[in-house]
Amino acid sequence: MPPKTEKPVHPRKIEILHAAITCFLDRGYHQTGVRDIAKQAGISLGNLYNHFKGKEAVLAFIAEIDGRELSGFVADLSEPADPCAALEQFIVEYTAYASRPENALLGVEILTEALRNPNIAAIFGKDRGQLIGAIADCLKAGATSGVFRSYDDERAVACTILDALEGHGLRSLSKNLRMDRSTASLHKYLMNGLKP
Amino acid sequence: MPPKTEKPVHPRKIEILHAAITCFLDRGYHQTGVRDIAKQAGISLGNLYNHFKGKEAVLAFIAEIDGRELSGFVADLSEPADPCAALEQFIVEYTAYASRPENALLGVEILTEALRNPNIAAIFGKDRGQLIGAIADCLKAGATSGVFRSYDDERAVACTILDALEGHGLRSLSKNLRMDRSTASLHKYLMNGLKP
Amino acid sequence: MPPKTEKPVHPRKIEILHAAITCFLDRGYHQTGVRDIAKQAGISLGNLYNHFKGKEAVLAFIAEIDGRELSGFVADLSEPADPCAALEQFIVEYTAYASRPENALLGVEILTEALRNPNIAAIFGKDRGQLIGAIADCLKAGATSGVFRSYDDERAVACTILDALEGHGLRSLSKNLRMDRSTASLHKYLMNGLKP
Amino acid sequence: MPPKTEKPVHPRKIEILHAAITCFLDRGYHQTGVRDIAKQAGISLGNLYNHFKGKEAVLAFIAEIDGRELSGFVADLSEPADPCAALEQFIVEYTAYASRPENALLGVEILTEALRNPNIAAIFGKDRGQLIGAIADCLKAGATSGVFRSYDDERAVACTILDALEGHGLRSLSKNLRMDRSTASLHKYLMNGLKP
DNA sequence: TATGAATGAGAGTTCATTCAT
DNA sequence: TATGAATGAACTCTCATTCAT
Numbered sequence: 001m002p003p004k005t006e007k008p009v010h011p012r013k014i015e016i017l018h019a020a021i022t023c024f025l026d027r028g029y030h031q032t033g034v035r036d037i038a039k040q041a042g043i044s045l046g047n048l049y050n051h052f053k054g055k056e057a058v059l060a061f062i063a064e065i066d067g068r069e070l071s072g073f074v075a076d077l078s079e080p081a082d083p084c085a086a087l088e089q090f091i092v093e094y095t096a097y098a099s100r101p102e103n104a105l106l107g108v109e110i111l112t113e114a115l116r117n118p119n120i121a122a123i124f125g126k127d128r129g130q131l132i133g134a135i136a137d138c139l140k141a142g143a144t145s146g147v148f149r150s151y152d153d154e155r156a157v158a159c160t161i162l163d164a165l166e167g168h169g170l171r172s173l174s175k176n177l178r179m180d181r182s183t184a185s186l187h188k189y190l191m192n193g194l195k196p
Numbered sequence: 197m198p199p200k201t202e203k204p205v206h207p208r209k210i211e212i213l214h215a216a217i218t219c220f221l222d223r224g225y226h227q228t229g230v231r232d233i234a235k236q237a238g239i240s241l242g243n244l245y246n247h248f249k250g251k252e253a254v255l256a257f258i259a260e261i262d263g264r265e266l267s268g269f270v271a272d273l274s275e276p277a278d279p280c281a282a283l284e285q286f287i288v289e290y291t292a293y294a295s296r297p298e299n300a301l302l303g304v305e306i307l308t309e310a311l312r313n314p315n316i317a318a319i320f321g322k323d324r325g326q327l328i329g330a331i332a333d334c335l336k337a338g339a340t341s342g343v344f345r346s347y348d349d350e351r352a353v354a355c356t357i358l359d360a361l362e363g364h365g366l367r368s369l370s371k372n373l374r375m376d377r378s379t380a381s382l383h384k385y386l387m388n389g390l391k392p
Numbered sequence: 393m394p395p396k397t398e399k400p401v402h403p404r405k406i407e408i409l410h411a412a413i414t415c416f417l418d419r420g421y422h423q424t425g426v427r428d429i430a431k432q433a434g435i436s437l438g439n440l441y442n443h444f445k446g447k448e449a450v451l452a453f454i455a456e457i458d459g460r461e462l463s464g465f466v467a468d469l470s471e472p473a474d475p476c477a478a479l480e481q482f483i484v485e486y487t488a489y490a491s492r493p494e495n496a497l498l499g500v501e502i503l504t505e506a507l508r509n510p511n512i513a514a515i516f517g518k519d520r521g522q523l524i525g526a527i528a529d530c531l532k533a534g535a536t537s538g539v540f541r542s543y544d545d546e547r548a549v550a551c552t553i554l555d556a557l558e559g560h561g562l563r564s565l566s567k568n569l570r571m572d573r574s575t576a577s578l579h580k581y582l583m584n585g586l587k588p
Numbered sequence: 589m590p591p592k593t594e595k596p597v598h599p600r601k602i603e604i605l606h607a608a609i610t611c612f613l614d615r616g617y618h619q620t621g622v623r624d625i626a627k628q629a630g631i632s633l634g635n636l637y638n639h640f641k642g643k644e645a646v647l648a649f650i651a652e653i654d655g656r657e658l659s660g661f662v663a664d665l666s667e668p669a670d671p672c673a674a675l676e677q678f679i680v681e682y683t684a685y686a687s688r689p690e691n692a693l694l695g696v697e698i699l700t701e702a703l704r705n706p707n708i709a710a711i712f713g714k715d716r717g718q719l720i721g722a723i724a725d726c727l728k729a730g731a732t733s734g735v736f737r738s739y740d741d742e743r744a745v746a747c748t749i750l751d752a753l754e755g756h757g758l759r760s761l762s763k764n765l766r767m768d769r770s771t772a773s774l775h776k777y778l779m780n781g782l783k784p
Numbered sequence: 785t786a787t788g789a790a791t792g793a794g795a796g797t798t799c800a801t802t803c804a805t
Numbered sequence: 806t807a808t809g810a811a812t813g814a815a816c817t818c819t820c821a822t823t824c825a826t
Contacts, residue, residue, distance in 0.1 A: 167359030193389030559751030585781030
C-alpha cells in the first residue's frame, strides 16, 4: 500500500470550518445562513463556494473532523491490558470531551441532521460505530476475564454509556452550578452496572 | 380553589397540532414551513394564524401536550410501595414510550430547539424536571429501604436513565433489526447499576 | 323642500369612529388594520362590517364628520359686518382647530389619501372648497370696502392661509417648545399681506 | 481636511431609486410593494436587497437625495446682496420646484412618513431645517436693512412661505386649469406680508 | 482564488373581506 | 346585531446558489 499522502487542506478551508462551527454553535445549523459563515470567516460569499460545494458540505466536513477525534478514544480502548481501567479512563476522558460546548452542541446538531440526511448519517455513523465497537469489545474482554458482568448485547451497553456521557455534557452547558457531584454519581452508576 | 375550568380547545387547533406533528416528523421543525402545516391540516394559511400566534407557538403547544404525557409516569413513580418494581416498570413502559417514532423524533426536535429557544426550554423543562424528580425520589426511597445503592446525586442517575432510554428509542427508529436483545441488555445494565 | 330628517346614527358606529381615529392617529391610515380598529372599539371583526362597508368607508366617514366641523367656520365668515375682524377671528380659531392633534394628523392622513382616492377626495374637497370660498368671499368683501388689498385670485390667497395655519398646526405637534411667538408672527404675517 | 471621497454609488442603486420614485408617485409609499419596485427596476426581488437594506432604506435614500436638492436654494439665499430680490427669486424658483409632480407628491409622502418614523424625520428635517434657517436669515437681513418688516420669529414666517408654496405645488397637480393667476396672487401675497 | 451582484423560490406573517352561526 | 373562523392574496425579507468579472 502506498503511503497515504493526505492532500494538504487549504488554510482558508480551515478558517471557514472554524467560522461555521462558531455560527452553528451560536444559531444552529438550519438557522445559520451561508452568508453568516462567509461573514464570520471574513471572506466573500462566492469564495466560500470555491472551497465547499455548499452548506451541507461544510457540515459534512465538520462531521468528518469531529469523527476523527473519536479515533483517539478507539485506540485507547483497543486490546486493553486492563479492560476495567481502560473503560474507566475512557469514561473520564469522554466526559471531558463531551462537556466541551463545541462537541456537545455540534454533536446534537450533527445527530439531528443525520436523522434525515443519509449523507451526514454515513459520515457521522462511521466513526461513531467504530467507537461503539471498541467499547463493546472492551466490555467483552472484561466479561471474559471476569472483571465485567456479561451482557447479551454489549453494543447496547456501549451506546448507553455514550448516551449518558453525551447527555451529561449537554446538560453541563446550561447549568452554571457545579457538576462535580453529578459527574461522580454518573461515573459510579455506569461502572456499577458493569461490575459482576 | 375554584374548579379548574379548562377552556375547551378548538378542534381545529388539534387538527393543526396533528398536522404539524406529521410535518415535523417528516422533515423536522426548521425544514417544515407554515404552509406545509396548513396544507397538511387542510386549512388555509391565514386560518392557521387564527389558532396559533405563529410557527413557534405550534411547537410550544406540541411541547406542552408532550409534557403532559409524562405526568402519567410521574404519578406511577410517586410514593411507590416497592421502589424497585416501580422503577423496573417505569423503564419498561418508558422504553415503549420513547420508541414510538413521534416521541423519539419529536423529542430531539424539541430538545434541540430548547437549546437556543428559552420559550421552548421552559415548557420542555417543566414536565421533564418533574419526571426526573420523581425518578430521583424513587431512587432515594429505594436507597433508604436498602433495595437500591445510594448515590450522591440521584438526579444525575435519573437523567442517565432517561438519556439511555431515549437514545435507545432513537436508535430503534433507524434499525429494522430486532431490538429485543439490546433492549434486554439495556434494561439489565440500568438496573444492575442500581443494585447495592 | 321636506325637512331634512337625518337618519340617526347607531351609537356603535360612533364608537367605531372614535376607535378608528385613535388608530389612525397612532399608526396612520395605511398602517392601521381593520382588526386594530375592531379591537380598539372592543367589538368583533365581523361586526365592524355590519356598520361599515370596509376600511375605506371608515375613513370616508371620518372625512365627512371632519368636514362638517368646517361649516362652523364657514358660517362665521359669511357676510361679515367687518371682514377684517371676521378674518382675524377666523385665523385665531382655525389655528386652535388645526393645532389639535386629531385635526392636524387626520388632516394630512385624509389629504394624502385624497391624492389618489377620488372617493375620499370628493368628500374632503366638498367642505374644504366651501371654506375656501367663504374666505375668498370675505377677502373680496374686504377689498371692496377697502380694508383689504385686492388680489386677482382670492381663492389662492385663501388656500395659502389655510396651508399656513395647517402647516403650523402640524409643526406644533412635534415641538414641545412654546409656539406662542411663532403663532403671533404667523398671524401678523398673514394679516400684513392683506393690508392695503 | 482630506478631500471628500464620496464612495461611488452603484448605478443599479440609482435605477432602483428611480423605479421606487415612479412607484411611490403612482401608488404612494405604503401602497407600493417591494416587488413593485423590483419589477419596475427590472431586477429580481432578491437583488434589491443587495442594494438596499429594506423598503424603508429606499425611502430614506430618496429623502436624502431630495434633501440635497434644497442645498442649491440655501446657497442662493445665503448672504444676499439684496434680500428682497433674493427672496423673490427664491419664491419663483421654489414654486417651480414644488410644482413638479415628483417633488410635490414625494414631499407629502416623505412628510407623512416622517410624522411617525423618526429615521425618516431626521433625514427629512436636516436639509429642510437648513432651508428654513436660510430663509429666516434672509428675512432678518432684510429687516435690518429696512426692506422687510421685522418679525419676532422669522422661522415661523419662513415655514409659512414653504407651506404656501408647497401647498400650491400640490394643488397644481390636480388642476388642469391654468395656475398663472393664482401663482401670481400667491407670490404677491407672500411678498406683501414682508413689506414694511 | 476572490468578489459581490444577480436570481427566484420560499420564509413567516398580516391583510381586508366574507360567511356560517 | 354580533361573533370569530375561514380565505388566499399580499406583505417584507432571507435563502442557497450561480455567474461574470
